[in-house]
Amino acid sequence: MIPREQYMQRIRPFIGNELIKILTGMRRSGKSVMLDLIKDELRGQGISDDNFISFNFESLANTKFCNxxxxxxxxxxxxxxxxxxSYLFFDxxxxxxxxxxxxxxxxVDFNCDIYITGSNAHLLSTELAxxxxxxxxxxxIYPFSFQEYLIGRKQTATRIDPAxxxxxxxxxxxxxxxxxxHEEREASLQxxxxxxxxxxxxxxIKRNKIRDVDLLERIITYVMxxxxxxxxxRSISNYFKSENRRVAPETVLNYIRACCDAFLFCKLRREDLVGKRILSVNEKYYLVDHGIRQAVYGxxxxxxxxxxxxxxxIELIRRGYNVTIGKAGEQEIDFVAERADKKLYVxxxxxxxxxxxxxREFGAYKPIRDHFPKYVISMDEFDMSRDGIKHQNIRDFLLAKAWD
Structure with a gap:
């Protein structure tokens, strides 16, 4: 197993207490392995496997327990x-x-510590609330970061080139x-x-009882x-109208929301950095795993x-930042990331x-008068930092332990 210490650091303080630990995320993003990593953590604390009770509800062996x-x-x-x-694990x-x-x-009834995973944010959040x-x-739980990806590659290759x-x-x-x-591109895409x-x-489709599957797939392709x-x-609705297909904006919004609930997309709102308010129009969407775009859209x-x-x-979100799109007058900042007392612009x-x-890239920061870190990230190999704004190659940015 590849250690995912970034998550374990957040989960560790809650191990053993009465709060139920919920691990959510896209299917196959590593939630089941996280349960195994938690079990290893418990074993390190002296807990016996005899105290573990586990159910994987994708297995036919547990079908009779699905109520x-x-x-x-x-x-x-x-x-x-x-x-x-007892330590209870429900996958x-x-x-x-x-x-x-x-x-x-x-x-309520048992002396237990509970861990559950699920692949639908709306279902979990609604019922839990x-x-x-x-x-x-x-x-x-998100798919591997570039750092985790390299750790995995080092376990299967004697020598790797990060670039x-x-x-x-x-x-x-x-x-x-x-x-x-890794060596099988076509198999990876499949x-x-x-x-x-x-x-x-x-x-x-199943959880939202969607009937127009073709429309759903067309909307997903548009977002990708x-x-x-x-x-x-409305802009998506107008796009379909230009192709002689009438779709209500509300239907489009519901389908995209269902995709976000399934962790296929994440939505970022736009923030007025001068007026200090969240704007309600023209959000941006990103894929939780960009490899799926290559496989489906190319x-x-x-x-x-x-x-x-x-x-x-996704790296900013993975590290626990609340991320928005920044707007300052006519300028737009790709990402404004905040976490506790930390903040950075990217x-x-x-x-x-x-x-x-x-x-254009460095000038976007001109309206921003605070002293929080400001980054320009690109594929360039040479440092072009200037005027207090840091420039980094994207690999270095992704592999940095912290940003300051």
Whole structure:
């Protein structure tokens, strides 16, 4: 297993206490492995495997426990034979009917520490707010960062070139299983298409009872083509109208929201940096794993500027920052990232290849008068920092332990 210490640092303080630990994220992003890493952590604290009770609800072996009463009955039976605290692990809990009632009862009735995973944000957040309000903490698990990707590659290769590996990461993304298929590009793309199909079928179509699958796929393709670009549900509706297909903006919005709930996309709002308010129009959308775009839509190497922006966006979110798009007058800042008392601004481009590009990227910060760190990130190998604004190669930015 590849250690994912970034997540363990956040989870560790909650191990052993009464709060239910919720691990959410896209299918195949590594949630099940995180449960195994948590078990290793517990073993290191002297907890015996005899105190672990685990269910993976994607397995047919657990189909008979996919309703709250049956699962509670099985828990009661197993916990009765355990001495001391029980550690309960439920993988893909959303497959269990009325699961939230069972989990809440287990929390109340048993001496236990509970960990669950799920692949649908709306389902989890809605039910947890209703039945477990204030008694849980949630961690979103994303596909591998570039740093985690390199750690995985070092386990399978005797020698690696980070620059070359980044080009592979840029095209195929960071879904953990791809480490096993690194030398097989076509197999990697097939795997990503299968993951996409699973997300579409199980977490979007099935859970939202979507009937017009063709429309859903067309909307997804539109968003994939326009990652990092501002657009509205109405603009998509107008696009379909130009193709002689009438689609209400509300339908478009509902379909995109379902994709966000399934962790296919994440939405960033725009923030007026002068007026200190969130703007309600023209959000931007990014893919949680950019490799799926290559498998389904293609063009990652062609649209490299969009992909670099996507990678930086997800890295900021992965590290726990609240990220918005900054607007200061006529200028726009790609990302404004805040976490606790930390804040930074990030501009992303492909290459600083001309005086005009340099002026545009660095000049975007002119209206910003505070002293928080300001970055320009690109593929350039030479440091072009100036006027207190830091320039970094994207690999160095992604591999940095902290930004200041």
């Amino acid at each position: 709250a009463r049956a699962l509670y009955g099985e828990l009661s039976r197993r916990i009765a034979s355990i001495s001391g605290k 893909e809990i959303q497959e269990v009917t009325d699961w939230e009632r069972c989990i809440n009862s287990a929390r 209703t039945y477990l309000g204030g008694r849980y903490t949630e961690f979103v 070359k590996e980044f080009h592979s990461y840029l095209e195929l993304g960071g879904m953990p299983f791809l480490i096993n298929l 795997y990503l298409r299968d993951v996409y199909s699973s997300v579409i079928l199980k977490d979007i 083509a326009n990652i990092g670009h501002t657009f509205s549900a 063009g990652n190497n062609r649209d490299i500027d969009q992909l670099l922006e996507n990678i930086v966006c 501009q992303v481009c492909y290459l600083l290849s001309s005086p005009e590009t340099i002026a």
